[in-house]
Amino acid sequence: MNDTRQSSSNPPVRRARRPGWLRALLAMLAAAALWAVLAGGAALAHPFAWLAIALTGGAVLALPAGRALRLNPTALPGLLGFFLRTSVLGGIDVAWRAVHPRLPLAPAFEPYYVRLPHGPPLTLFMSMLSLLPGTLAVRLEGRRMTLHVLDGRSDNAATLMELERRIARLYGLDSDPPGSAR
Amino acid sequence: MIADLLTAVLVLAGLVFFAAGTLGLLRFPDVYTRLHALTKADNLGLGLVVLGLMPQADGPAMILKLVLIWVLVLAAGATAAHMVAQRTWTHGEFERRE
Amino acid sequence: MNAALLAFDVVLLAGLLGVAWRCLASTDLFRAVVLFITFGLLLAIAWVRLEAPDIALAEAAIGAGITGALLLVTLERLKHIMNPHRGDAGPSPPPDPVASDTGNADAEARDARDPGAGNVALSCAPTPARGRWSAVAVSGGLALLLMATLATQDHGPGLQPAVAAHMDVSGVDHGITAVLLNFRAWDTLLELAMVLLAGLGAWSLGRHDALPARPAPGPVLPGAVRLLLPVAIVTGVYLLWAGSHAPGGAFQAGAVLGAAGILMSLARPHSLPDPDPRLLRIGVTAGALLFLALGLWGLFAGPALLTWPRNLAYPLILIIETGATLSIALTLVALFVGGRSPREDA
């Protein structure tokens, strides 16, 4: 929930944490929206809706605080479009390999050096790349990520760099100089 | 009528991807490649099924519910695939081949 | 259409029997547990086919999900007990991903370097050949007897009309919740007592160990917890609320919230301390005690023990269901963690 929450009032200081009340408030708003989707808007008046919202607020306060990140909503459609397109390609790619009589696989482990900072951007990146064609996040040690790829002969890094660039834009991190991979 | 036809086509297409993912699960050689098959093919299959059910929904709340199901399965699937891959890396395959 | 449905039924039943057979015939315990989880999911499909969505929800969440988690963590515990030397060795050093070409070669290289690094399978002895036919005779004969009874039984109307006739006094609009919390409240009270007993039994066996499954490094699990915990809370309370008029109720809600608790205990965020044992004890017993107290109150204020005055039935049922949800969720997490908290004995 926290990962995609918008907050426009926070300065883009990366180490700063949101105050607890603000995190709880945002989570409770999201919980109210979820309740309205599940139970219908009219059911927001029921005491159980308040119970759910209050419990969500409490749970978010109990969880460790993440870093406050400024979200750049204009990058969202691009990221979503890219993700939908590549994940459709990913599904078709793996389905084709599965039904092909000769099972065209060339599995390999590949290193990849991420530039995104730890926290929600990196989590989002690692989750999304497992749905991209032919890549699977296996392990992360510092900046070095180990990928499992279905086809070591294809250029997997290009797609990943594109995804990384788009996530960086979403979190307003693209003003950083594109530090070269070690 | 057109909505029903759309539903039938999309749901059937989704089932084809589910079947392909299951085929991959059975045919692929090791844990990692099987994870590829399950996460990617089933994600697309479920996406198509959800898309196909949308014309049958009786309101925007139902459509949002369908999208929510897809997003949650996506998040859970990607997380689970990564966790299984990581565990396989550190502990080896669960089932040792004799 | 009818023939297609019949084909579906036959395939589903054959699949269920086949998976159950493979599960029980397995010599590898991990394989048996995975097949059992598969069996639970197939069973949930069968419940949907039998127009029992409440049961399907409970089966998927409890039968497949939570039982599966309990079985897997038990296998992990058994492995540590049977191979005590491997237990604290920590993860094996990862191979260099660049040096190897394929997954298989990589695994072999790792095994060759460190023979203990591979997973020690938890196997069990294959079934002995002796006594095969007597077991087949006993179970097969019983099955034939059951089937003969079922085949000759006449189709009565069942209790559906009786429930439908009394819905207006039940306080809720969903037949199953009416049966569970009003018409046959005794069953549900005893069931909560059973859940409580299981929790107390596990606690009485000793202190909980640090879960053998270490929290996995990396940002993905904590990120997933952040996303899924609020969703699970809202969904759990929604299921609790929905039980009064649609499929759902205390058991399904307790299972969803219990699953969220299990996820938390796996991810173990550092800022979360162990819960206060006293609060935990109150929470675990709350469901049964609240139910009993309100039932006794019904003896004096209403017609009989465990019955509710008609105008108060709805709020009372909701209160009881809330207590039951809390207790079921907490007990399921406690059973997963497996023993009382170290703070209990301190």
Add this chain to the structure above:
Amino acid sequence: MIESLDPGTLYPFGGAALFALGLHGLIRRRHLILRILAVNIMGSGVFMVFLGIAARGDAPPDPVAQALTLTGIVVAVSATAFALALTVHLARLTGHAVLLPGPLRTHRGNRPEDP
């Protein structure tokens, strides 16, 4: 023929078969985990008989049978969890998770189930 094979007829028979399969596993397997799985499969067979009968006829399924099955599922997971806790405890004491004839030996000498 197809008329008589509605789910209300077919599923109780499937449930009886599952029950028998579970019973067979319970008798034949020695490892406690497998015995716990066998008891669970027997329970699922009973639930299937119940719900199959409840779904007979054209009326909506019998809510009493459904409520009892729901109760049964929660009782089954509680009993399973306690049985698993006992199995782990037994393994801690004896080093194996099988019930052997004779008094429990609380040393780690005899471990028939090790690979």
